[in-house]
Amino acid sequence: MDDTGAEGGSLTGGVARVFAVIRALGAVQAEGGRVTELARAVGLTQATTHRQLAQLVAEGLVEQDERSKRYRLSLDFFALAAQAGNPGDLRTLARPALLRLCGSLGDTIFLLARSGFDAVCLDRAEGPFPIRSFTGDVGGRIALGVGQGALAILAFLPEAEREEVIRFNLARVREYGVYDEVYLRTEIERVRALGYAGRNTGLLEGMAGVAVPVLDREGRAVAALSVGTLSDRLNAERLPTVVALLQREAQALSPRLNPFDATLRRPAQSLASVPAGGLVRDAAPR
Incomplete structure (x- = not known):
């Protein structure tokens, strides 16, 4: 995936990159993922991947372990997913x-x-x-x-x-x-x-x-x-x-x-x- 011109890219491209990072995080949810690993998985530069992660952290959908520096999907992310699912028990x-x-x-x-x-x-x-x-x-x-x-x-x-x-x-x-x-x-x-x-x-x-x-x-x-x-x-x-x-x-x-x-x-x-x-x-x- 080419992230050239990421700053001025289309909204569709930006959304696609965000979801690529989310999917990559989902694949390593148990142990978490480092920026280098996630960048490699989604085909983005480390700088772009870090930027996407920082935005997701700011929105509360991703969290970073202070010790390991690994990123994971947050509890808020799963709560949002639950709301998006069938609301009935x-x-x-x-x-x-x-x-x-x-x-x-x-x-x-x-x-x-x-x-x-x-x-x-x-x-x-x-x-x-x-x-x-x-x-x-x-x-x-x-x-x-x-x-x-x-x-x-x-x-x-x-x-x-x-x-x-x-x-x-x-x-x-x-x-x-x-x-x-x-x-x-x-x-x-x-x-x-x-x-x-x-x-x-x-x-x-x-x-x-x-x-x-x-x-x-x-x-x-x-x-x-x-x-x-x-x-x-x-x-x-x-x-x-x-x-x-x-x-x-x-x-x-x-x-x-x-x-x-x-x-x-x-x-x-x-x-x-x-x-x-x-x-x-x-x-x-x-």
Whole structure:
């Protein structure tokens, strides 16, 4: 890239240089970058690169470590990126989908999100049939791997994360009396092959459910949409229709996720507006 005449260059050229420097910083965000390294990466002189960096520092989008003299993108930069993304959090984005699914299927719909080694119920749309669930009401949590929603999330985590969760949760899963490691791993492979979790384990008598993962832009499961209903309402004939509706909503939701949404890292934050009395952990669904 030729930066000759940079001072009098066009606005387009100036903007292009700024974004070239920003992209170069993004590539070395962990360790930071020196002026010489960044200049080499973007094809500008050191003087021009330094000038661009100084302007970005003045705007608060870049910071320089006083000791190492390396530059990094600042927290303000990422805050700005978050504002530019979808402003809605996961719960807000998913609410219309829950209402559509509840209206179409006539069953209770759950939104679960990963929280460490657990799945947390962020929201639910209540159907007409009385049901029980593993997570209970909004705010309830269950170990990843127990119940359809938590199993759908676990199955579609990256392999290394999935293995870590299995090792940590295996003892917790065994407490239900029907799960061992072989069974859990078999179920995970089955869910990955089918694209949904829908086997009735019998843990909740008379209850059945099916869930699909909600994937982020990297293909990692961050949440699940789940149906909780009576066993006789989720027969072999109806199951494909339920799965198709869930998958359609999940696939529409995935590209709208804001990667900076705090809910995806700390699901409990989205429950701040829920009355404390509405948080239930000892009920038994999806």
